[in-house]
Amino acid sequence: MRSLLHLLAFSASAAAQNCAFGGPIFPAPKSASSSTAIQHARHNFTQSLRSILRSSSDPDVTAIDPDVTSFAVQVYSVHEEQPLVEYYHTAKAVRNNTVGVNKVDEDTVFRIGSISKVHTVLLLLMETGDASFHEPISKYLPEIQEAIEALEGSHDDVDHVRWGEVTIGELVSQAAGLFRLYGFGDLTETPDLMSGLGFPPVEEEDIPPCGFYPPCNRTQFFNGLLGTHPVVPTSSVPIYSNDAFVLVGYILEALTGKSFVDLVEERLFERLNLTHSSPTKPADDIGIIPGLVNETFWDTDMADMIPTGGIYSSAKDMSRFSRAILTNELLSPALTRRWLKPQAHTADPSFSVGAPWEIYSVNDARKVDLYTKGGNIGSYSAMMGLSPDHDVGFTILVGGNAATSATWALGDLVTGIVIPALDRAAREEASKHLAGTYASGNETLRLVTDHGPGLKIAKWESNGIDILESLNSLQSRPVDGTLDVRLYPTGLESTAGSGRNGSTTVSFRSVISGPPPMGPPNGPLTRLCYTWLTVGNTVYGSVALDEFVFKIGEDGDAVSLSPRALRTSLARVRH
Structure with a gap:
């Protein structure tokens, strides 16, 4: 021994x-805003942002076009009421809009896309804890149980998902090996284009009857999903699937006897007083609409896909929502700690996957894990992030042209400038106290x-x-x-x-x-x-x-x- x-x-x-x-x-620093480290970081963030807030046709230059891109950025500590860093920009193109806001602030509503998955998993954890992660989805979805019985004795692993193996935990951690998103973006919508590119016509039964226009109902969704091929075996490597979270939405409805829309409204938005968050389109006059409503997806009804990407929110509401996670307001501290952990690794050693977290290991003076979730839909892109080491979170909401690249650029500034400064702020407080x-x-x-x-x-x-x-x-x-x-x-x-x-x-x-x-x-x-x-x-x-x-x-x-x-x-x- x-x-x-x-x-x-x-x-x-x-x-x-x-x-x-x-x-x-x-x-974690309790008064980070007063530290010299954060004061310097706030200045450096603003200066660095202004240097990339310009038009550029050079693909190698990271730039955010200020004329066509609106955004809101907040970095906040659970120990302080006011944000540590905040910045709001309104694109020149929307300042005279007759529909939507003409000036972005912390209450301006954006679509947050797949960040909605965090709300969905949080609802599941509030309802069942993480014990349900080990339960088979067939327990709650009769369509899945019927598919298991239909394939019994004639299963082909290449052509059919082993639905009997799929658990709720695999759905929420992108480990079920499922199809990405049935119906949406299927290239059969443009048959002439595909024919010209050398692709043969497909059989009528292989053409999805739904997607976004119109969205799939439950019957259409299961008919389509059960005919798709698996990507990888369950619990092998993480493969991103929006369909997995449509299934989680149905499971939540089975568990609670309520529609997902009612559930998210009552259990999250009303409970946390998130007055500028909604699972369906809010009034136009509180949102940023960077173009025609139908072209930007501002008014696109996600229907049964709301659990995977349908929620609208503001920077202020996202701050309140994230604080509730970090302060264990809705879950026990032990359950929150288990939730904020990796579930699988990717090919990149600095990037892991949680439920549904996208976990970046930022290496400055030391390794810091950031629990983030990104989202993209139409002309909107967003990112939320949590740093449990510092009791700090951040929100980035973008609307306009090249919204996704703007989100990544803003995320780089936050993680490269503000996050390292938090360790310095913590050192300042430790030295004093x-x-x-x-x-x-x-x-x-x-x-x-x-x-x-x-x-x-x-x-x-x-x-x-x-x-x-x-x-x-x-x-x-x-x-x-x-x-x-x-x-x-x-x-x-x-x-x-x-x-x-x-x-x-x-x-x-x-x-x-x-x-x-x-x-x-x-x-x-x-x-x-x-x-x-x-x-x-x-x-x-x-x-x-x-x-x-x-x-x-x-x-x-x-x-x-x-x-x-x-x-x-x-x-x-x-x-």
């Missing part, structure tokens, strides 16, 4: 310097913030003994010089009391940064971050040496720090 512990300890030391165990490196000298009797511990992650132990002595040297001697491979030990928040908190005597205890764990690896540098194994394997590795009396607990006063300042293994509590004596 001891050799195994040494092996794990060595794995940690073989990893890169300052390799944390995942998650935030400081507590947590760093400093803690002492009791003959024991002293000093915490500092530097350019690295976490709170660094700069000094730690007890009864004349240098504890950092003691920790170094316990390593399987001691380092020369002073050991680098940093504290990171675990997310565990407990609040006791109220009023002037109220306090909160906050848990941290320390991580020791070891020397460079002994083997070939930057190999596929030696460069990995193994710290998660070693947390709690060394214990003294059933208490890990890496466990630390702060007591925080009502003003947010640390009152004391307890290195749990030493069974002491050290008062904060100075910052």
Whole structure:
């Protein structure tokens, strides 16, 4: 057993310097808007946006045409009422429109397309929790059960989905291997074009009778979907499917006995007071309509496809909706944490898929996972994103020509400028509220913030003994010089009391940064971050040496720090 512990300890030391165990490196900032980091980020965002807010015919130049593109951008923290960053632009082409708004603000309504999938999954989680993720969809959809029975004994995996294997969890995480979207965009709508391109005519029964004009009813949808071919086996690789979320909508209706429209209105929009959100077209005078209503898809009725892409919303409402997710207003904290996790990986190591999250791993000074969802429909494009590490979200809503490319450009600015600044804002607050000298009797511990992650132990002595040297001697491979030990928040908190005597205890764990690896540098194994394997590795009396607990006063300042293994509590004596 001891050799195994040494092996794990060595794995940690073989990893890169300052390799944390995942998650935030400081507590989420509570007053980010007042930090110098966010103030600089706000200025840099505005300046960078203005530099690309121009017309350009060069395909290699990222630009947003201000004459034909309207948009709203908000970045917000759950701890502050006002946005950290906001920007609204109205295209010159719509400023004199007689239909729709002439000026974009936080209440302007856009179509949000596939962001609607987040609303759909949230409704499912509110109704059943994630236990339903493991249930077969045939339990709730009689059409699927009939298809299973019809194919029994004559199943062809290339031509038919194994519907008996498909679970609700596979639908919401794009892992069912289903067709993308039955009826919509089928090229049989343009037979002359396809004939000229060399494609043969198709049989009448293979031509979808519905799509967007008119939308499919339930019977038409199942008749069409059950005749489509699978893309991949279930739970193999994620394949995007809008049809999967039409099925989830039907499942929700079976579970609740209500229409999806009534369900989303009552359980989300009314409950959260989202007055500028709707599952069907709102009044024209509150929306941005960047052209003719029928050409922009502003007035397109999504009918049974509303769960996959039919919702309308505003920047302010999307902020309120996202805050409700991050603050566990609608789900328990445990369920929210399970929801904000990857379900599958893609070919890109920095991009994973959740339910229905599109998860980007942004690498600046460290890896930060952003839980996003994009949406596109007609002349509209949108993106929402959540950063659980920072208690922050963002919304991007675009209407006009080249809306999708504008959304990506705006998303790059947010993720490239604002998100890294949040770590710096968190460092500023940690320096003010947590760093400093803690002492009791003959024991002293000093915490500092530097350019690295976490709170660094700069000094730690007890009864004349240098504890950092003691920790170094316990390593399987001691380092020369002073050991680098940093504290990171675990997310565990407990609040006791109220009023002037109220306090909160906050848990941290320390991580020791070891020397460079002994083997070939930057190999596929030696460069990995193994710290998660070693947390709690060394214990003294059933208490890990890496466990630390702060007591925080009502003003947010640390009152004391307890290195749990030493069974002491050290008062904060100075910052």
